[in-house]
Amino acid sequence: MKSTHIRQILSQAITLGMVVSSALIIWKGLICITGSESPVVVVLSGSMEPGFKRGDLLFLYMNKDPIRTGQIVVFNDGRDIPIVHRVIEVHERRDSKEADILTKGDANDDDDRMLYASNRQWLQQKHIMGRAVWFLPYVGWFTIIMTEKPVIKYILVGALGLLVITSKG
Secondary structure, three states: HHHHHHHHHHHHHHHHHHHHHHHHHHHHHHHOOOOOOOOOEOOOOOOOOOOOOOOEEEEEEOOOOOOOOOOOOEEOOOOOEEEEEEEEEEEEEEOOOEEEEEOOEEEEEOOOOHOOHHHHHOOOOHEEEEEEEEOOOOOOOOHHHHHHHHHHHHHHHHHHHHHHHOOOO
């Protein structure tokens, strides 16, 4: 009787490990396919309305093609949270393949120079995490709620843990 119980617990632990491993493999696969270190991001503010709303889930793609004016990009120049904005100016340097990139939120009055780290006036290609190529409206609200209301996250994790412990294999 006791060995059956131990087998059941081990089976549940292995199943949970396989689910977590599968999620990590899918995430790493998306990173390889898209060329972006973060292939999926959630829009966290209303700065890109009406095109993208808070809670929209964006799928990113990144390749060696130059960044162009009008593209919607996700950039991170050292901040904790990446920013989703539109490229409004690109100045390509003739002496190198580098470019100076200026962004702005569609709903904002001013460009993003005040958002850039270290009083930077322009972004470089290395700051761009990816270009938005597709989106799912509102799907990211789950992430926003979990971030803004940690108690919900703990309740959900606790409920899932309880489900794993009490489920019959």
